[in-house]
Amino acid sequence: MAMITADPKDVPQVASFAFTSEYLEKAKALIAKYPQGRQASAVIGVLDLAQRQQGWLPRVAMDEVAKLLDMAPIRVYEIATFYTMFQLRPKGKYLLQVCTTTPCWLRGSDGVMKACREAADGETFSVQEVECLGGCVNAPVVQINDDFYEDLDEASMRKLLDAFRRGEIPKPGPQVDRQASAPAGGPTTLKGE
Amino acid sequence: MPKMKIDGVEIEVPAGITVLQACEMAGVEIPRFCYHERLSIAGNCRMCLVEQEKAPKPIASCAMPVAEGMVIKTDTPMVKKARNGVMEFLLINHPLDCPICDQGGECDLQDQAMAFGFDRSRYLENKRAVPDKELGPLVKTSMNRCIHCTRCIRFATEVAGVEELGATGRGESMEVTTYVEHTLSSELSGNLVDLCPVGALTSKPYAYEARSWELRKTESVDVLDALGANIRIDTRGAIVMRILPRLNDDVNEEWIGDKTRHAVDGLRYQRLDRPYVRKAGKLVAATWSEAFAAIASKVEGLDGKKIAAIAGDQCDAESMVALKDLMAALGSPNVDCRQDGAKLESGVRGGYIFNPGIRGIDRADAILLIGTNPRFESPVLNARIRKRYLAGRCAIASIGPMADLTYAVDRLGAGPATLRELLEGRLGFFEKLKAAKNPLIIIGMGALSREDGAAVLALTRELAEKVNAVRDDWNGFAVLHTAAARVGGLDLGLVPGEGGRDVAGILAGAQAKEIDVVYLLAADEIDTQKLGKAFVIYQGHHGDAGAHRADVILPGAAYTEKPGTYVNTEGRVQLGRRANFPPGEAREDWAILRALSERLGKTLPYDTIDQVRARLIAVNRSFAALDQQAPGSWGAFGKAGPVSDAAFASPIANYYMTCPISRASRTMAECMASRQQVLAAE
Numbered sequence: 001m002a003m004i005t006a007d008p009k010d011v012p013q014v015a016s017f018a019f020t021s022e023y024l025e026k027a028k029a030l031i032a033k034y035p036q037g038r039q040a041s042a043v044i045g046v047l048d049l050a051q052r053q054q055g056w057l058p059r060v061a062m063d064e065v066a067k068l069l070d071m072a073p074i075r076v077y078e079i080a081t082f083y084t085m086f087q088l089r090p091k092g093k094y095l096l097q098v099c100t101t102t103p104c105w106l107r108g109s110d111g112v113m114k115a116c117r118e119a120a121d122g123e124t125f126s127v128q129e130v131e132c133l134g135g136c137v138n139a140p141v142v143q144i145n146d147d148f149y150e151d152l153d154e155a156s157m158r159k160l161l162d163a164f165r166r167g168e169i170p171k172p173g174p175q176v177d178r179q180a181s182a183p184a185g186g187p188t189t190l191k192g193e
Numbered sequence: 194m195p196k197m198k199i200d201g202v203e204i205e206v207p208a209g210i211t212v213l214q215a216c217e218m219a220g221v222e223i224p225r226f227c228y229h230e231r232l233s234i235a236g237n238c239r240m241c242l243v244e245q246e247k248a249p250k251p252i253a254s255c256a257m258p259v260a261e262g263m264v265i266k267t268d269t270p271m272v273k274k275a276r277n278g279v280m281e282f283l284l285i286n287h288p289l290d291c292p293i294c295d296q297g298g299e300c301d302l303q304d305q306a307m308a309f310g311f312d313r314s315r316y317l318e319n320k321r322a323v324p325d326k327e328l329g330p331l332v333k334t335s336m337n338r339c340i341h342c343t344r345c346i347r348f349a350t351e352v353a354g355v356e357e358l359g360a361t362g363r364g365e366s367m368e369v370t371t372y373v374e375h376t377l378s379s380e381l382s383g384n385l386v387d388l389c390p391v392g393a394l395t396s397k398p399y400a401y402e403a404r405s406w407e408l409r410k411t412e413s414v415d416v417l418d419a420l421g422a423n424i425r426i427d428t429r430g431a432i433v434m435r436i437l438p439r440l441n442d443d444v445n446e447e448w449i450g451d452k453t454r455h456a457v458d459g460l461r462y463q464r465l466d467r468p469y470v471r472k473a474g475k476l477v478a479a480t481w482s483e484a485f486a487a488i489a490s491k492v493e494g495l496d497g498k499k500i501a502a503i504a505g506d507q508c509d510a511e512s513m514v515a516l517k518d519l520m521a522a523l524g525s526p527n528v529d530c531r532q533d534g535a536k537l538e539s540g541v542r543g544g545y546i547f548n549p550g551i552r553g554i555d556r557a558d559a560i561l562l563i564g565t566n567p568r569f570e571s572p573v574l575n576a577r578i579r580k581r582y583l584a585g586r587c588a589i590a591s592i593g594p595m596a597d598l599t600y601a602v603d604r605l606g607a608g609p610a611t612l613r614e615l616l617e618g619r620l621g622f623f624e625k626l627k628a629a630k631n632p633l634i635i636i637g638m639g640a641l642s643r644e645d646g647a648a649v650l651a652l653t654r655e656l657a658e659k660v661n662a663v664r665d666d667w668n669g670f671a672v673l674h675t676a677a678a679r680v681g682g683l684d685l686g687l688v689p690g691e692g693g694r695d696v697a698g699i700l701a702g703a704q705a706k707e708i709d710v711v712y713l714l715a716a717d718e719i720d721t722q723k724l725g726k727a728f729v730i731y732q733g734h735h736g737d738a739g740a741h742r743a744d745v746i747l748p749g750a751a752y753t754e755k756p757g758t759y760v761n762t763e764g765r766v767q768l769g770r771r772a773n774f775p776p777g778e779a780r781e782d783w784a785i786l787r788a789l790s791e792r793l794g795k796t797l798p799y800d801t802i803d804q805v806r807a808r809l810i811a812v813n814r815s816f817a818a819l820d821q822q823a824p825g826s827w828g829a830f831g832k833a834g835p836v837s838d839a840a841f842a843s844p845i846a847n848y849y850m851t852c853p854i855s856r857a858s859r860t861m862a863e864c865m866a867s868r869q870q871v872l873a874a875e
Contacts, residue, residue: 007324008373059373072356077372081361 011089014058019068023053027068040071043079047086056087084130092126094164097143101132104140111154112140119161137181138174147172151184197263212254212265213241221267224276224305226283226390227342228255231446232351238283238342240305242275243267251275273309280310286321287391288337295333296392298405302340323368329376330863331383331455332394339369339393345385352448353379354579354599369393375874376867380572380848383454387437387447396435398455398860403427403434411772412439414759415453416507416752417852419674420551420571421761422449426753426772433457433753433773443552443822444765450572451864452848452855457753459858463736465748466777476746481778485792487745491710491728492793497524501699501708504530504687505715505733506676507852509757509769511805512749512782513678514685514812515797516714519786522795526693527708530682532718533844534696535638536646536832537672537679539688542815542825544654546680546764548668549633550822554581557669559629561622562591563612563653564841565637565673568598569848571762574673575599588629590622593639593841607840609640609649616656626660633669634662638844641672644837651831668824674762675844675851681760684813703727713739714782715749717853732785734775735853747789748779751854755781756802758809758816765822766815 019027030045046069050061062080066073080086087095096116100109113129120127135141138150142157149160151174163170178184194205199219206215211234216223226238236256243254246264251271266272284306291297323336341360346369349358355378357371371377377385386396408427415422415436422445425437436457438449468484469476479487492500502520504513513530520528531537537545549557554577567575575598581587582600590603592611605611605620615623626632634657640649654670656662662669674680682688689695694702696719702708704725711724715733721742731743734751754775760766775781780788783805790797799805809816845851849861849868 074357074359074372078359078361081372082363 008059008088011058014054014060017050017054017058017060017064019050019064020053023049031069039069040075043069043071043076044083047076047080051086055093056089056091090122092120092122092124094125094144096120096125096127097130097133098127099131099133099135099139099141099143100129101136103132103136107139108153109140112142112152112157115154115157115161116142119158124165125161138178144172150174151176151178195259195261195263197259197261197265199265200267206259208259210259212243212245212252212257212259212263215259216243216254216265216267223254223267224309225255226301226305226340227344229344229347229388232344232347232388235343235347238340239279240276240283240309242272242279244269244271276309277311280306281314281316283340284310284314285316286337287340288320290338291392294335294338294392295395295400296338296389300392301390302392321365326370327374327376328371328385328394329382330860330867331397331451332377332385333397333400335393335395336368336370337393338391340391341367341369342390343369344388344390345369345394348385348388349377349379349382351583352384352576352580353377353381354576355379376871378868378871380450380452380568381448381576383451384438384448396455398458399435403429408434409772411753411770413753413772414761414767414769415449416677416759416769417453417456417855418450418571419677419679419762420445420574421677421759421765421767422453422573423767424449424453428753428773431773431776433460443550443820444761444763445551445573446577448573448576452851452861455860455864456855456858458860459735459854459856460751460753462859463853463857464751464776464779465734465736465740465746466775466779467748468778469743469746471744476743481788484745484747485789488730488789489792492523495709498526498692499707499709500525500712501527501694501702501710502529502712502714503532503696503699503716503719504528504678504682505713505739506532506678506718507752507854508678508682508715509752509755509759509782510678510681510685510809510816511757511802512714512786513682513687514805514809515783515786515790515799516712517685517687517812518797518808519790519793519795520712521690522790522797523793526690527699527702528687528693529689529696529699530679530687531642532676532696532716533638533642534646535642535679536650537641537683538830539683539686541828541830542684542764543663543668543670543827544650544825544830545672545683546825547635547671547673547762548764548824549631549671550763550765550824551577552822553631553667553669553671554578554633555584556667557581557629557631557633558587559622559626559631560587560589560633560635561615561626562589562593562598562602563634563636564593564640564649564843565591565635566594566596566598566639566843566845567635567637567673568596569843569845570637570673570675572848588622588625590625593637594843596843608838609645609652609836609841610838612649612652612656613836616652616659623660626656626662629660631667631669632657632660632662633671634660635671635673637673637841638675639841642844643839643841645834647832648834648836649831651833652836654829654831663827668827672762677759677761680762680764681758684760684764684815685809686812700724713743715739715853732782733853734779735857737853737856747785748775748777749782749785750775750779754779758806760815763822764815764825766819768819 030042034041066076116127156175225241227235241254242251244266411426423439423441470479657670700723717737717739731739732747753772757769849865
């Protein structure tokens, strides 16, 4: 079982972390949403900002969040280790979260996974096996950073990865001739006037 | 007052309590792991499930508030099955290594598995393995055994006030941890071991030392700080194996500090087990009669004014009264029990005790700390202040050393000047004190054991009177002592008599050759360099500062080895009991003084401890009332005068080593080293 929690001793040390002014502004906007003295409520959002800035969440970043929100560091560690979307180990530029739950698996996630595994080098791509992403109607699905890429197979996955390698951002959504979850090849009903 | 039915018995219970508490009131025992009276409710172990009529599922009784007309059943097949199931789940990942587990024999999980569990396991998968955590020199972890009750997390966060423990991960990968490995920075960490219902957290110094059923348990009183925490001394044979807290809501609730608990190994090292006499500059082992003869040859015929006695910080009242009586018989007015030179007087009891009592802290609504760091001086009392702080609506301010007290403190200033400002109403906190219903002013030895201590005391008394802290129904003037024997000594009047010298005077006299003989009754906290050429008799239990300087050593008993009366900082008279015998030829302290008095031809008029105790009561009536606390008499005390500008310093710089016992303890040395490491890392 791939454990999400990581002992801070087992991950590379990052010497220091500080929010850039852009992210700090965003964090302050988040904190302002909560009443005074309840700034700890913003912890998940602020952790997400830290992760976006750094690419993952080193311990120093969690400490910085704790300082910013006036919380005990352990309370931040608890939250960061609880939620699977917080990455406690360094990640590549693109995090490939491959869904392998039954519908995706039936529709060929094994091949998608194979392509992803071969591409994962830890720098450009990191791969993670995840449970249902909620896009079963477009199975198989891979979440790449914030976007869903759907209706994949091994070949189209490789094509996608090549595009990412070239620095392009392919269009998210179905990778076959299909609009969202509408039938493949175009509408079959409600076509007339 | 809701009426409810528990197992067919109608009972009326106070509103707002939980079903579990109601069941206890009805005399029904409910098994539990995560629930603890003094911690917040977590409701995560599910062991306390009971059946509630009309509820579709069993309810967690620890988290369910009582309601009018509730019908609770605890002895139905549904409850039995629920407990059975919960226990089976809890044991899925529990290693069942009871034979090698230190908790064995006093383990809640073991007991409850016997009483409520299923007799086999149906779980065939691998058990999960969890890495052990390093929590410092006192708490040993074996995290495979953890059942995630979170008592330790809640204790650290709520009672100890150090938010360092937490639960990381989720589901099967949940772990109780500090995440970033470090020693817990609490003086109360030993209590985690008591709280842990399984063997996940056990005592590191006591690891594999003894089984609970081999131990003889003696109920006694702690003397390592002035709180007088109620303790249970567990001995095997002649050795004290460990010390555990005893329940007393008026004093220590059910906590004790780490020094109280873990300095016990100090009782095994550096002990004085036979008399010694200094011959040609070297201490030579002697017999009791040789030692007495050496003393007699010095003392007999000597003018009483040239003899002085200092009582130590951990003496029982019996030995102190014997010392006082002996000195009186020898004609010496030079007696003192205030080694640190605290400017406290003996007469007015209200002037030297913690008048509102420890329980009074719960009632206070404004607290001022003067020259004290209660976290080091009495960690359990500090936890009580924190409890009051958490309850809300209580302003806390401090004049004195900067310290992290685990609660928010408004630091007004550092020294007497601030106190004067406050008294003159020039600081905002004065109004808060004045507006408070029960203002509490805690003054520590940091403010009193200095040249201007009497003037500071007078200022504080004036402040207490000015903010109406001293009334018939409330006395908020509180002295926080650091020495367990101090209040007893002052009660007995172990202060210089007419024309007598105090500790500073005795030391000066010894250097000026005006004092020829100094009797140290377990007094190690004075500067022994200053004893000059005086003939020093040291009676005590450890080879510490006093013994090194002594000309004659009389081996006495430590607090676990003698029955003794102690008066804690709030003036509560408590009995300590003998758990084991002093080593070798060492004897009970009052008996040594009694024997010496006979040799000196001034026989003290008591032969048994009961007679000594009768004498205690004759000297001060307060010794007649055991385990009771009341505000002391009030009157003029302290002495108005000029105060210096020097800041108040806490008398305790190093919590772990404050007395001969803790200085001899290896565990305490380890604690100190690890704490220094933590500080250095910061």
